[in-house]
Amino acid sequence: MRMGEGVEWGLHCCLTLAWLGGQDPVSTAKLAARFDLPQAYLNKRLQALVRAGILTSTPGVRGGFRLARPPEKITLMDVVAAIEGPDDAFRCTEIRQRGDGAELPVREFRAPCGVATAMRRAELAWRRELAGQTLADIMAASPPVAAERARSWYERVSG
Amino acid sequence: MRMGEGVEWGLHCCLTLAWLGGQDPVSTAKLAARFDLPQAYLNKRLQALVRAGILTSTPGVRGGFRLARPPEKITLMDVVAAIEGPDDAFRCTEIRQRGDGAELPVREFRAPCGVATAMRRAELAWRRELAGQTLADIMAASPPVAAERARSWYERVSG
DNA sequence: GACAACCTACTCGGATAAGCTTTGTCCGAGTCTGATTGG
């Protein structure tokens, strides 16, 4: 099982936007240069965040991306769901109802699959933990220099 | 993010072996027929469970697979780790240390990446939940007919 | 000098190709079972 890199990219970009305070939008080109990422592909991921309502995009020559709401209101679950999709990692395909073992009335399978239930329980714990942490929490746990560092970087690449 | 089907297959096969009581080994062919799965590929997955010490394989004409230890001692975490691999889903590639933003002394990055820490916390919750449930728990939560159903199936395909 | 129209450059956004993991398949080595043959 493997999570796409887009999640890491998206989170770091959101953090950068949060540290900058959200006054003026930041373009994909600047964000890509900041982390040495492929620009076009990063843009694709940021679009996903826009569709999810986490970022807002403004076109034009001074356009770019901004946080749609304050960092306290953006959970890690939001970002992960926006980029990785809403589907569960474990997908029950109901193999218990196929093959030799399933020559039984459908009524027998009214009870949900125990395997799926157990896996879902673990995944809910994962989601709950993700939903319990916001961007602001990560910012608070970061060294205090981080905000200043982001701002000085932005002024350097803007000037 | 997507978990391979092998996890579902492995869990259902382990449950079948558990319900049968583990007297005589069950071949891949029978297990594959039970759930209508590709036989050779299922075998590949069961081999992974053998390497992890969850199953034992006996070759020969009456060979097959058996649980290596009682169901109370096999957690979902064991099965998932055996099939999906031991790596974390989220892999921090330290993009914060690359690009424009990282023209700083390495000393600045001694503190672990906050994003990675947060993601790891969620993943630990997931793993903890998986490790807290055993095959025996799933068996206990299943309808009591399940054991009898497995045995009758085994006698039908063996006879 | 001020205003308005135009043009340019830069932005997002979606449609279009490579790389890699997952899935699927095949064949070979090993082993137990059962029959066969000799005593």
Added chain:
DNA sequence: CCAATCAGACTCGGACAAAGCTTATCCGAGTAGGTTGTC
């Protein structure tokens, strides 16, 4: 009738291809700002 031997078939196990998803790239539509010409 019994035991040893031999052939056979079935098992696991790892090496070998195809498919799907992730990653990466390109080009078009749209917008803001700067420029220029006119009043």
